Amino acid sequence: MITSTSNVTPGQCLAMRLERQAPICVGLDPVVDRLPDSIDGADEVAAIERFSRGVIDAVVGTAPCVKVQAACFERYGSPGVAAMERVINAAVESDLIVILDAKRGDIGISASHYAAGAAATGAHWITLNGYLGEDGVIPFLDAGLGVFVLVRTSNPSGDEIQSPCCGDGTVAGLVGSMVGRLGESRRGANGLSSVGAVVGATKPEAAAELRKTMPDAPFLLPGYGAQGGGADGVRAALDQRGGGVLVTASRSIIHAFVDRPGDWRRCVKDAAATFAEEIGGLVAGQDH
Amino acid sequence: MITSTSNVTPGQCLAMRLERQAPICVGLDPVVDRLPDSIDGADEVAAIERFSRGVIDAVVGTAPCVKVQAACFERYGSPGVAAMERVINAAVESDLIVILDAKRGDIGISASHYAAGAAATGAHWITLNGYLGEDGVIPFLDAGLGVFVLVRTSNPSGDEIQSPCCGDGTVAGLVGSMVGRLGESRRGANGLSSVGAVVGATKPEAAAELRKTMPDAPFLLPGYGAQGGGADGVRAALDQRGGGVLVTASRSIIHAFVDRPGDWRRCVKDAAATFAEEIGGLVAGQDH
Numbered sequence: 001m002i003t004s005t006s007n008v009t010p011g012q013c014l015a016m017r018l019e020r021q022a023p024i025c026v027g028l029d030p031v032v033d034r035l036p037d038s039i040d041g042a043d044e045v046a047a048i049e050r051f052s053r054g055v056i057d058a059v060v061g062t063a064p065c066v067k068v069q070a071a072c073f074e075r076y077g078s079p080g081v082a083a084m085e086r087v088i089n090a091a092v093e094s095d096l097i098v099i100l101d102a103k104r105g106d107i108g109i110s111a112s113h114y115a116a117g118a119a120a121t122g123a124h125w126i127t128l129n130g131y132l133g134e135d136g137v138i139p140f141l142d143a144g145l146g147v148f149v150l151v152r153t154s155n156p157s158g159d160e161i162q163s164p165c166c167g168d169g170t171v172a173g174l175v176g177s178m179v180g181r182l183g184e185s186r187r188g189a190n191g192l193s194s195v196g197a198v199v200g201a202t203k204p205e206a207a208a209e210l211r212k213t214m215p216d217a218p219f220l221l222p223g224y225g226a227q228g229g230g231a232d233g234v235r236a237a238l239d240q241r242g243g244g245v246l247v248t249a250s251r252s253i254i255h256a257f258v259d260r261p262g263d264w265r266r267c268v269k270d271a272a273a274t275f276a277e278e279i280g281g282l283v284a285g286q287d288h
Numbered sequence: 289m290i291t292s293t294s295n296v297t298p299g300q301c302l303a304m305r306l307e308r309q310a311p312i313c314v315g316l317d318p319v320v321d322r323l324p325d326s327i328d329g330a331d332e333v334a335a336i337e338r339f340s341r342g343v344i345d346a347v348v349g350t351a352p353c354v355k356v357q358a359a360c361f362e363r364y365g366s367p368g369v370a371a372m373e374r375v376i377n378a379a380v381e382s383d384l385i386v387i388l389d390a391k392r393g394d395i396g397i398s399a400s401h402y403a404a405g406a407a408a409t410g411a412h413w414i415t416l417n418g419y420l421g422e423d424g425v426i427p428f429l430d431a432g433l434g435v436f437v438l439v440r441t442s443n444p445s446g447d448e449i450q451s452p453c454c455g456d457g458t459v460a461g462l463v464g465s466m467v468g469r470l471g472e473s474r475r476g477a478n479g480l481s482s483v484g485a486v487v488g489a490t491k492p493e494a495a496a497e498l499r500k501t502m503p504d505a506p507f508l509l510p511g512y513g514a515q516g517g518g519a520d521g522v523r524a525a526l527d528q529r530g531g532g533v534l535v536t537a538s539r540s541i542i543h544a545f546v547d548r549p550g551d552w553r554r555c556v557k558d559a560a561a562t563f564a565e566e567i568g569g570l571v572a573g574q575d576h
Contacts, residue, residue: 029397031397071392074401075405078373080405081366082365082366084366103393105391105438109317110357110359110360114363120365129391129417129419130449131418131446132438132441132443133448133449134445135443153419156421157395158419160466165455174449174459
């Protein structure tokens with residue numbers, strides 16, 4: 001089980017893991033209308049929990065990391081949140097690095113509250129929205145969490161706010177500069193910082209530009225595959241050591257059983273293995 | 289109890305209420321180290337719930353609206369979220385307009401999940417982060433909620449991201465333009481839209497500039513009083529009808545009992561009444 005100590009930062013912990021495994025992350029975005037036939041969907045919360053636990057069991061050993069989409073559980077209110085806590089615990093107990101994909105963004109004591117709640121789940125990292133500036137980021141770092149700040153997202157309407165020119169770069173560049181600055185004093189012994197960035201794999205040019213101001217930040221890359229991101233999107237995001245990325249995929253992995261015969265967990269495991277092989281071939285320095 | 293129908297939008301509902309009451313909002317940000325002596329803090333979740341219910345009882349009839357800070361409850365995980373659901377329900381049953389201050393920001397189906405969860409609590413409005421563009425806003429409107437999008441926040445480090453020049457205005461102006469555009473087709477019969485903006489009362493110049501692109505948006509104004517915002521910050525945010533604002537205060541109201549003798553609920557009620565009188569004098573068109 002991964003435990004934080006004062007000597008091992010989230011960034012260092014992630015880097016150590018990526019020396020052994022391909023830099024992929026499986027997104028747990030369970031929805032009740034896409035469950036294997038063998039899972040009864042009558043009790044929706046129980047069903048998404050059972051499915052999530054099955055995915056975790058299937059990808060352990062193949063993926064180093066899972067990303068838990070808070071929204072899928074919060075839609076069911078407090079019983080859903082309780083299920084999410086159990087799912088995160090199961091992932092941590094299975095020795096997976098866990099990113100809580102909560103995209104929180106508040107300041108001061110409210111940010112400290114969110115950070116305390118997230119840390120208490122056992123998650124190692126959390127996704128954050130940086131629009132409020134560093135006031136919305138530092139409390140999470142102080143709670144011992146690693147953070148991935150939304151910098152350049154892969155959705156169409158993100159362009160309206162993120163891509164306009166601003167100073168020497170773009171609005172996303174402003175957020176990226178903040179991430180880079182906060183990361184300078186939060187690098188692990190192996191160079192990877194605990195202040196990461198979410199950058200869509202669909203934006204290679206933006207990723208390459210953003211990497212300049214965030215040399216040591218882990219980049220969490222959504223949008224590969226289904227949303228049109230490809231190998232060039234991953235390569236553009238690599239750091240000077242040829243790593244520093246974590247490519248995340250959700251539906252293409254967790255719904256790999258749809259329209260396929262046989263055990264659903266096997267389909268998920270196979271999809272994760274294919275994804276790991278594909279992404280592993282794009283990065284340097286791994287022994288996998 | 290306020291109920292939504294297909295004919296009454298959240299904006300219209302808010303406007304109708306503000307014809308009768310001063311445009312103030314009491315922020316429910318309960319913390320266990322600031323409770324009245326009469327509330328036992330041993331069970332922290334039970335204590336903040338009891339305190340929140342007491343504040344609701346105290347401000348009903350004086351304030352039209354409460355804002356529930358999700359972080360204060362989420363820090364306690366699923367039991368905290370369950371308490372928050374009960375607190376929101378109590379506020380709705382007390383005929384208060386309820387803003388869920390959750391600052392969510394996700395897209396597509398994840399945004400729909402968050403929206404479903406928020407609507408199920410009974411809250412009428414939710415605060416959102418607009419960095420992901422309209423993809424992160426529309427699903428909440430589709431769920432029948434009114435939204436307050438973070439445009440210009442009152443915290444010091446918000447300046448780094450929100451105030452740089454961008455096109456004809458600032459980054460905050462980009463988000464404001466999106467709010468204004470989304471609001472055009474979502475105005476109630478009385479002109480107030482269901483797409484609002486969070487604008488710090490500490491930024492009068494910014495508020496006046498932003499109002500131009502959001503003529504019909506309700507402005508939720510934090511930062512009045514304790515954080516240095518004053519009457520000029522409120523006046524700058526008024527719409528052409530001399531209204532369209534909702535001034536929110538948390539600690540100055542809910543902690544009004546600190547160092548004061550007597551019943552704590554009476555102190556809270558008196559503080560809310562003073563605040564209502566002060567703010568009511570700054571806006572036009574109310575019968576209070």
